[in-house]
Amino acid sequence: MASKTAAKDIITLRGSAAIVSEFFGYAANSILYNRAVYPEESFARVKKYGLPMLLTKDEGVKSFISNLNAQLSEWLEAGKLQRVVLVIMSMNTGEVLERWNFSIETDNEVVEKGVSREKSDKEIMREIQAIMRQIASSITYLPCLDEQCVFDVLAYTDTDVAVPFTWMESSDAKLIANPQMVKLHSFDTKIHKVNTLVSYKNDEELDDEE
Amino acid sequence: MMIRTPVPKRARPIEPAPIIESPPTGSDHHRQLAIYEDPPSADPARREPYHEPLQQSEHMLCTYQCRQMVKADFLDALSNAEKQVQDYQSQLAELSDNFRKADEERKTFREKLSYAEQELAAAKGREQALHDQLLKEVNDSHERLKKELESSAKLQTKLENEQNLHKKAESTAAAAEDKSRELEAKLGHISQSIEKEKKRLNNELVHLKRDSKFSISKITVDLEKMEFRAQSSEKEVELLRKQQEDLQSKFSECFHHKSELEKKLTSLSFEDVSPKESDILVKHLQEELRNYESEVREARKLKSAHENIELINEKLLEEKSRRERAELQLPKLHEYELKINELEDELSAWKLMIQEIPGVSCRDDIRLRISALQKEVIDNLKKLGDVNAHLKQMEVILDKTQLDKQKTETEAVLAKEKADRLEAEVKRMNVMLSAVSEERNVLKTAIEDFKSKNEQAGGNASSSIMQELGSSILEREPYIKELEGDLFAQKEINTRQRDEIKSLHDRLNSEARRVKSLERENDRLRSEIFLLESKIGHGDFSAANTKVLRMVNTLAVGNDAKQTIEALQSELQRTKEKLQALEEYKSQSGNSGKMVDSYMSGKVAQLKEQIATLEKREERYKTVFADRISVFRRACCELFGYKIVMDERQHTNGIPVTRFTLQSIYAMNDNEKLEFEYESGNTNIVENSYTSTSEISQQVDIFVRKMNSIPAFTANLTVESFNRRTLS
Numbered sequence: 001m002a003s004k005t006a007a008k009d010i011i012t013l014r015g016s017a018a019i020v021s022e023f024f025g026y027a028a029n030s031i032l033y034n035r036a037v038y039p040e041e042s043f044a045r046v047k048k049y050g051l052p053m054l055l056t057k058d059e060g061v062k063s064f065i066s067n068l069n070a071q072l073s074e075w076l077e078a079g080k081l082q083r084v085v086l087v088i089m090s091m092n093t094g095e096v097l098e099r100w101n102f103s104i105e106t107d108n109e110v111v112e113k114g115v116s117r118e119k120s121d122k123e124i125m126r127e128i129q130a131i132m133r134q135i136a137s138s139i140t141y142l143p144c145l146d147e148q149c150v151f152d153v154l155a156y157t158d159t160d161v162a163v164p165f166t167w168m169e170s171s172d173a174k175l176i177a178n179p180q181m182v183k184l185h186s187f188d189t190k191i192h193k194v195n196t197l198v199s200y201k202n203d204e205e206l207d208d209e210e
Numbered sequence: 211m212m213i214r215t216p217v218p219k220r221a222r223p224i225e226p227a228p229i230i231e232s233p234p235t236g237s238d239h240h241r242q243l244a245i246y247e248d249p250p251s252a253d254p255a256r257r258e259p260y261h262e263p264l265q266q267s268e269h270m271l272c273t274y275q276c277r278q279m280v281k282a283d284f285l286d287a288l289s290n291a292e293k294q295v296q297d298y299q300s301q302l303a304e305l306s307d308n309f310r311k312a313d314e315e316r317k318t319f320r321e322k323l324s325y326a327e328q329e330l331a332a333a334k335g336r337e338q339a340l341h342d343q344l345l346k347e348v349n350d351s352h353e354r355l356k357k358e359l360e361s362s363a364k365l366q367t368k369l370e371n372e373q374n375l376h377k378k379a380e381s382t383a384a385a386a387e388d389k390s391r392e393l394e395a396k397l398g399h400i401s402q403s404i405e406k407e408k409k410r411l412n413n414e415l416v417h418l419k420r421d422s423k424f425s426i427s428k429i430t431v432d433l434e435k436m437e438f439r440a441q442s443s444e445k446e447v448e449l450l451r452k453q454q455e456d457l458q459s460k461f462s463e464c465f466h467h468k469s470e471l472e473k474k475l476t477s478l479s480f481e482d483v484s485p486k487e488s489d490i491l492v493k494h495l496q497e498e499l500r501n502y503e504s505e506v507r508e509a510r511k512l513k514s515a516h517e518n519i520e521l522i523n524e525k526l527l528e529e530k531s532r533r534e535r536a537e538l539q540l541p542k543l544h545e546y547e548l549k550i551n552e553l554e555d556e557l558s559a560w561k562l563m564i565q566e567i568p569g570v571s572c573r574d575d576i577r578l579r580i581s582a583l584q585k586e587v588i589d590n591l592k593k594l595g596d597v598n599a600h601l602k603q604m605e606v607i608l609d610k611t612q613l614d615k616q617k618t619e620t621e622a623v624l625a626k627e628k629a630d631r632l633e634a635e636v637k638r639m640n641v642m643l644s645a646v647s648e649e650r651n652v653l654k655t656a657i658e659d660f661k662s663k664n665e666q667a668g669g670n671a672s673s674s675i676m677q678e679l680g681s682s683i684l685e686r687e688p689y690i691k692e693l694e695g696d697l698f699a700q701k702e703i704n705t706r707q708r709d710e711i712k713s714l715h716d717r718l719n720s721e722a723r724r725v726k727s728l729e730r731e732n733d734r735l736r737s738e739i740f741l742l743e744s745k746i747g748h749g750d751f752s753a754a755n756t757k758v759l760r761m762v763n764t765l766a767v768g769n770d771a772k773q774t775i776e777a778l779q780s781e782l783q784r785t786k787e788k789l790q791a792l793e794e795y796k797s798q799s800g801n802s803g804k805m806v807d808s809y810m811s812g813k814v815a816q817l818k819e820q821i822a823t824l825e826k827r828e829e830r831y832k833t834v835f836a837d838r839i840s841v842f843r844r845a846c847c848e849l850f851g852y853k854i855v856m857d858e859r860q861h862t863n864g865i866p867v868t869r870f871t872l873q874s875i876y877a878m879n880d881n882e883k884l885e886f887e888y889e890s891g892n893t894n895i896v897e898n899s900y901t902s903t904s905e906i907s908q909q910v911d912i913f914v915r916k917m918n919s920i921p922a923f924t925a926n927l928t929v930e931s932f933n934r935r936t937l938s
Contacts (some may be wrong), residue, residue: 022891044866046890055890068761082756085749099749155759156751163759170760175749199749 008118016117016191017076021069023128023187023194024102028065028086028133028153029055031100035088035142037149049129068153071164075157076104076192079111083156086203087174091148096174098142098200105193117190127187131196134184141182142200176201308678312656319653319685326642333635344628347621354618362611369604372597378830379597383590390587396563397580403556414549421542425535432531443520449514457506471495638695645688656681778824785817849930851875852884869896873925876931884927886920893920 011019026048033043033054038061043054056062075081080087081104088098109115152176155167163169186195471492564570570579659677751758847853852872859867872884885896895914900906906927913923 048890064761071761083751101749153761155761157759159755159757161759163758166762167759168762170758173749173751173758181744208572 009121010116011119011189011191012116013114013191016080016110016189017073018195019124019189020076020104020192021073023131024056024072024084025065025069026053027100027102027132027135027196028068028151029053031086031088032056032061032151033147034136034139035098035149037088037145037151046155049132051129051132053132067166072155073169075155075161076106077196078161079106079108080158080161081106081155082158083155085154085174087152087154088145088149089152089174091150096176096201097149098198099144099174099176099179101197101199103195103197107191110191119188119190124187124189127185130185131187134196138182138184138198142198159187178202284632312678315682316653316686319650323647323650330642337635340628351618351621358611358614358618365604365608365611369601369608370605372601376597376601379590379594383594386587386590390583393567393580393583396567400560400563400576407553407556410549421539425538425543428534432527436527439523450509454509455515457502457509460502465499467495526769548716565932642688642691645691649688652684778820782817782821783825785814789814789817847875850924851932874928875883876928876935878931878934882931883922895920895923 029043030053032039033056038056038058042056042058044057045052046055047053056065072081072084083104084102086100086102087096088100089096107117110117113121116135118170154170154172175197180202181197184196186193188194427803564572564576565577567579569582572575656678843854852874855871856871857869857871858870866889868888870886870888872886873880874882877883882900883898884901885898887894887896895901895910901910907921909926913919
């Protein structure tokens with residue numbers, strides 16, 4: 001829970017986990033909209049982080065993302081989550097076209113001792129806002145996805161994590177060979193630090209032209 | 211000299227003739243005007259030799275003109291004299307000013323002198339104190355030096371002792387090492403011999419194994435033979451048994467026959483049969499019985515003999531096999547004897563070796579002895595290490611004492627330098643004092659001269675001024691010296707500052723080098739970070755620390771179905787439109803449409819079928835969804851105790867809002883409803899008539915507004931309504 005104080009707000013582990021999982025939900029929706037994985041008409045406009053954000057109206061995707069967020073929040077509170085990767089693949093060939101990598105650094109002292117940290121909510125929101133703007137502007141340099149695509153989510157966790165019922169251990173990390181990488185901004189709640197990076201398949205035609 | 215004849219005058223009292231000498235004025239300085247007055251009596255007795263020339267000139271008396279001339283001259287001389295007086299007065303004033311100045315200067319110099327004397331006294335006192343302090347320091351440093359020397363001597367003796375101990379320990383360690391080496395060599399020899407023996411024994415074992423195999427094979431062959439024989443004997447035994455059984459059966463028949471005969475006999479005894487025939491029968495039977503018994507006995511004997519024969523045969527065979535084995539092993543016996551001899555020799559050698567090793571009486575003791583020796587070696591090595599450590603400590607202490615000694619020496623040198631500096635200062639102060647005293651003397655002489663000059667007030671005014679100027683120059687010399695001293699001090703300060711600047715410069719260079727190294731490290735770390743980020747971006751992970759989990763994703767399947775449904779729906783609409791167009795066209799055209807009709811009707815039928823299937827599928831999905839949602843709703847109601855009704859609305863700003871109406875299953879009436887609005891991830895309670903009651907509003911304030919927890923509020927409300935319900 002974040003409670004208001006004069007200049008800085010107290011951030012607990014649960015609050016930080018909620019912020020990060022909520023961020024991931026909105027980021028996933030934004031990526032799905034911007035990369036046209038789902039049609040535009042299936043998204044609805046809401047206000048979040050001081051920006052007009054788009055959330056999917058598709059019940060299946062909504063429930064998938066909400067279940068995902070719940071599990072991510074649980075792992076974040078336990079300090080077991082290392083990375084979350086949203087993978088965009090071709091529906092026909094199954095080839096991985098883009099990997100949106102959200103790596104998470106957890107302050108283990110907070111997880112072990114249950115202490116809290118102080119950071120202004122506004123500052124965190126500002127940092128998240130910057131990342132959302134970068135995701136929206138990524139269409140300028142990411143290659144066009146001409147074919148029908150689907151998405152998948154991978155979670156990199158500690159080896160001692162029990163695999164939940166709706167999850168399965170995957171030996172395939174869905175990597176891209178020789179990817180192009182673009183590092184985006186990061187945000188820090190003083191308990192969890194999230195670094196964003198997008199790696200995408202090198203567009204060979206553009207490279208030939210260059 | 212112009213001498214005029216004086217006018218005779220009135221008598222005056224007898225006085226010596228006043229002579230007024232005028233200061234030399236201009237060109238008349240070579241002429242002296244003497245105002246001569248007639249003496250009151252021309253007493254020849256009183257005539258002085260001086261006036262003799264004048265008496266002679268009395269004869270030369272001037273006329274009035276002469277007098278006037280004399281008067282004029284006198285007046286001129288007077289004016290000149292007055293001028294001279296004025297000059298003298300001005301000079302006197304100047305001189306008095308100069309005297310005042312000199313007096314003031316004298317006073318200042320006196321003050322300076324007294325100040326210098328005070329400073330001198332203070333400097334002397336300081337010098338004395340410094341001298342005393344220096345002496346004390348020197349004494350202290352001497353004492354410390356003595357102590358340090360004593361301690362260093364003690365430490366040296368200790369060091370020598372420790373070195374001797376170290377040497378002894380080294381020698382003992384060397385001896386122990388030699389012993390251990392010897393023992394190890396012996397061990398090596400023993401182990402080698404043991405290994406050789408082992409090899410030999412292994413070879414023997416191999417041979418024995420081969421022999422045993424051979425013997426086993428032989429035995430098996432013998433066994434087979436024996437088996438055959440056993441089988442044959444068994445067959446014989448069976449035959450004999452059969453024979454025995456036959457005999458037994460015969461015996462039993464005979465016995466039975468006998469019993470019958472006896473019965474007959476007994477019966478016959480009652481019937482009067484001729485005794486002779488019966489006797490003969492009985493005799494025959496008895497004979498037969500006897501014969502049979504004898505045959506049975508013989509058969510038994512034969513059987514037992516046969517068994518004995520078999521046993522004997524077996525024993526014979528065993529003996530034969532033993533004999534053969536013994537014969538086979540006879541040649542090996544010699545080898546074994548040789549081996550035994552060798553082993554005995556080795557054993558004796560071992561025993562001798564064991565006897566040589568002190569503290570060892572048997573083979574097991576060797577290991578114990580070796581372990582004990584190893585422990586001894588380890589202990590000695592530990593001791594050696596301790597001694598080395600102690601030695602190093604002593605060396606460190608010695609280094610420390612040497613450093614302290616050096617420090618004290620440097621301190622002594624510094625103290626000496628201080629003393630020298632103080633002495634130089636004292637000398638300088640003495641020099642200053644002497645200069646000041648000289649200056650004082652000079653001033654004194656100058657003042658005296660000035661005084662005498664003032665008294666004389668004539669002659670050598672200019673020379674006195676020159677002297678005064680010289681004295682003032684002399685007076686300025688100490689100032690100059692002071693300034694020189696200040697300059698020197700300033701130079702020292704400058705040199706010190708230069709040294710500081712140099713040291714700062716060096717520090718700056720070192721810091722710059724450090725900064726460069728840090729920059730290099732920074733670049734290296736950045737490159738590492740870049741590599742790691744590239745690895746992260748690529749998705750690499752370590753399987754020891756990380757596992758990759760994937761959520762079961764049915765969206766693609768659902769998406770496929772949805773897409774097919776959508777595609778089919780769009781196709782359906784298109785076909786419907788086509789159908790409408792065709793029907794219109796059909797209505798316009800006549801027969802030509804019949805052909806098309808049949809084709810189109812077929813297609814229409816197909817499309818209608820597709821529509822029907824899709825509609826059925828859609829209804830099925832709807833029913834399934836309705837079922838599932840109803841199940842979910844019922845489960846939620848039963849689990850959480852609230853009936854939830856969901857209602858989609860839209861705000862004025864276009865953002866959709868979902869309203870949830872919750873009614874507890876323990877509610878007393880239908881008005882007890884909670885309303886919540888869910889918008890963009892935020893849930894807010896909506897006030898209504900039920901929540902505005904005092905009890906509920908209090909709970910809303912505590913749980914929802916202060917603690918920001920709606921589940922706690924609903925749970926508390928559920929418990930309260932449950933309690934109310936159960937109590938009522």
